[in-house]
Amino acid sequence: MKVFMVPLNSLILYDLIERFGHEPLSLMSEMRDRVVNAEIEAPPLNLTPEDVKVGLNYAGIEIPSGIRGRMSIWGPLLDKAEAAIIMHDMPYTYGCVGCHRSNTLLNHMVRKKDIPLLEVHYPNDDDEAKILVARVKAFLEGLNGN
Amino acid sequence: MAIKIAQLSCGTEYSGVQSEIEHAAQTVGGKMVYPDVAYDDIAAAVDEFGFDPASPQLKLMIARAKALADGHYDADAVFISSCFRCAEGALVRNEVRKYIQEHTRLPVVTYSFTERMKSAQLLTRMEALVTIVEKKELLARERQVGLTAGIDSGSSTTKAMIIQDNKIIGKAWMPTGEVFGTAMEVLNKAMEEAGVRQEQLEGIGVTGYGRFLIGKKLNANLIQEELTVNSKGAVWLADRQKGEATIIDIGGMDNKAITVRDGIPDNFTMGGICAGASGRFMEMVSKRLRVDINDLGALADKGDWRKVNMNSYCSIFGIQDLVTSLAAGNTVEDVAAAACHSVAEQVYEQQLQEIDVRQPIIQVGGTSLISGLVTAVGDMVGSHPIIPPNSQYIGAAGAGLLASGFLEGI
Numbered sequence: 001m002k003v004f005m006v007p008l009n010s011l012i013l014y015d016l017i018e019r020f021g022h023e024p025l026s027l028m029s030e031m032r033d034r035v036v037n038a039e040i041e042a043p044p045l046n047l048t049p050e051d052v053k054v055g056l057n058y059a060g061i062e063i064p065s066g067i068r069g070r071m072s073i074w075g076p077l078l079d080k081a082e083a084a085i086i087m088h089d090m091p092y093t094y095g096c097v098g099c100h101r102s103n104t105l106l107n108h109m110v111r112k113k114d115i116p117l118l119e120v121h122y123p124n125d126d127d128e129a130k131i132l133v134a135r136v137k138a139f140l141e142g143l144n145g146n
Numbered sequence: 147m148a149i150k151i152a153q154l155s156c157g158t159e160y161s162g163v164q165s166e167i168e169h170a171a172q173t174v175g176g177k178m179v180y181p182d183v184a185y186d187d188i189a190a191a192v193d194e195f196g197f198d199p200a201s202p203q204l205k206l207m208i209a210r211a212k213a214l215a216d217g218h219y220d221a222d223a224v225f226i227s228s229c230f231r232c233a234e235g236a237l238v239r240n241e242v243r244k245y246i247q248e249h250t251r252l253p254v255v256t257y258s259f260t261e262r263m264k265s266a267q268l269l270t271r272m273e274a275l276v277t278i279v280e281k282k283e284l285l286a287r288e289r290q291v292g293l294t295a296g297i298d299s300g301s302s303t304t305k306a307m308i309i310q311d312n313k314i315i316g317k318a319w320m321p322t323g324e325v326f327g328t329a330m331e332v333l334n335k336a337m338e339e340a341g342v343r344q345e346q347l348e349g350i351g352v353t354g355y356g357r358f359l360i361g362k363k364l365n366a367n368l369i370q371e372e373l374t375v376n377s378k379g380a381v382w383l384a385d386r387q388k389g390e391a392t393i394i395d396i397g398g399m400d401n402k403a404i405t406v407r408d409g410i411p412d413n414f415t416m417g418g419i420c421a422g423a424s425g426r427f428m429e430m431v432s433k434r435l436r437v438d439i440n441d442l443g444a445l446a447d448k449g450d451w452r453k454v455n456m457n458s459y460c461s462i463f464g465i466q467d468l469v470t471s472l473a474a475g476n477t478v479e480d481v482a483a484a485a486c487h488s489v490a491e492q493v494y495e496q497q498l499q500e501i502d503v504r505q506p507i508i509q510v511g512g513t514s515l516i517s518g519l520v521t522a523v524g525d526m527v528g529s530h531p532i533i534p535p536n537s538q539y540i541g542a543a544g545a546g547l548l549a550s551g552f553l554e555g556i
Contacts (some may be wrong), residue, residue: 040420044159045159045160045164047159047160047162048162049161049163049261049262050162051162052160052161052162052261053261060288062231064157064230064231064232064235065157065160065161065162065163065229065230065259065260065261066156066157066158066160066161066228066229066232066235067157067160067229067232068161068261069157069159069161069162069261070160071159092188092202092205094261098160098201098202098203099156099157099160099201099203100199100200100201100231100234101200101201101234120358139299
C-alpha cells in the first residue's frame, strides 16, 4: 500500500515502511524529481509560483504562500495515500526544518482522510524506540490484511 | 567585490521566490549570503533571544541573527523576510529587525512576500542597501557644490531642481507623461528659472522610476534609487543633517518610511500593495469631491474624520465609502478629513510598524503639501511632522546634492 508519513522526509519511517513491504510516499523522491529536472530554473527547490497555485487546492488564498507552496507538494502525495503514520514531538531538526503551521495543517488533513492511521511519539530512549518500532511494524503488517 | 546581504528569512524557498531575491541582489551588485550556524547553537540562540517560535525555520532565523550580532558571520547589510499574512513570521521578523539594529550598525530592510513577488519589486530596496554600504562617503555629503541639476522621475509627477553652491536657483515640476520628454521639459523649465544652460551644468543626478532611461540619455553622474536620494534630500531641505529622524514620503504609487542617522538611512520600508494608502487615492478623492488637490488639505482641516467611516486598503472601495458618505449627507469637509485620516492610518499600520519611529518626523513628497494629511500623520505619530521648504522636490534636491559629490571626487 502507499503509506504517507509525517514528517514527509523521515528516514526512519521511510525505512520501516519499505522494510515491511509498502511504498513510502516521501518528500525526497518528489524533491529529487524537481532538482534534477533541468527544465526548471528556480533554485534551490525548483518550486515556482505556478506550483504555489497548486497549493490553493489545499489552502485558501489568505494562507501564507510558504504554506501553500508546501501543500502544493504534500497535498498531491496525500491524495495518493492509502494509509498514514504521523510522528509527534520530534526534535525540530528531525524531518523538514520548516513551518509549524504547515505541519499542523497537514496533520489535520491526514486525520480527515478516511484511511488507516497510526500516530506515534518520537522516542526518548532505547526502550521507547523498541516500542515505537513494534507499533509501526504491527500497523504496517496489519495493512496487509486490509 | 559584491556587497554581502545576509538573508534572514522564512518561507522563501517554498513560496518560489528565493531565486527572485537572489536575482534582485545580483542586479545591483549584491550577493545574498546565509549566516552559518551550528545545530547546537540554535536552541541557545532562541533561549537568549527570548522568543521561542514554533516553526523551526524561524528558530534558524533567530540563530542567524545572533551569528551576525555576535560577529561570527561577516555581512554588509541584512534582508529580513517572511511570508505575507503569517502572524508568527511577522512577529519574529519585527523582533529580529529590532535585535539586529540594537546589536549591529548594519543597514536593514524588511519585506513580507507572496508568491507573486518578482525581483523588480525588490530592486529599489536591494539597490538602497547596496548604496548605503558602497557609497557611505557620498551619502555623508552635507553641502552641494558647483552647479548641478537633480531630476526625480516619479510615478505621478516629474520634478527638476537646479542647485548652485548649496542654494536652490531653479525648480519645476509637471505630471509625468512620456518619461524622457517630461524630464527634459521640467529640466528646461528649471534651467530657465535659474538662468542657466544645460552645457553649464557640472553634474546631473537622476532618481525615481524613470532614472535609468533618463540617466542614460543625459549621461548623468548619478543614477540612484529614491530611498537613499530622498532621505538625503529630506535632511538637506529640513536642515537636519545631524542626529536621527524619520522620513515619511506618501508617494503617488508607493510609500516610503526611512529612518536616518546623521543623514544616512539605516532602515526603511517601502509599501505599494494597496492603493488606498497612496497619493493617487488623494487625487481620486479630490476629483470626486470636485475640489482642486491644492485645496483638499485645507478642506480636510475644517472637517471631522470621526463622522465618516473610511478605512479601506483599496482605493476603489475607499471611493465607494466616500460616495456612500456623501449620499448619507456628510459634508465634503468631513469626507476630506476622513480620506486624509484613512491614508495616514494605513501608513501607520502598514509601514511605521516595520521601523522604529525616531523623532523628529520629516514628511516630504507632493502629498506633504496636503495640510489635512500632515495633520492626520501627526495625530498618528504623536507630533506634528516637519515639512521642509520645497518638500515636494526632495528627490530632485537629493539627486542634485549627491551628484555634486562627484565634482570633488566625493
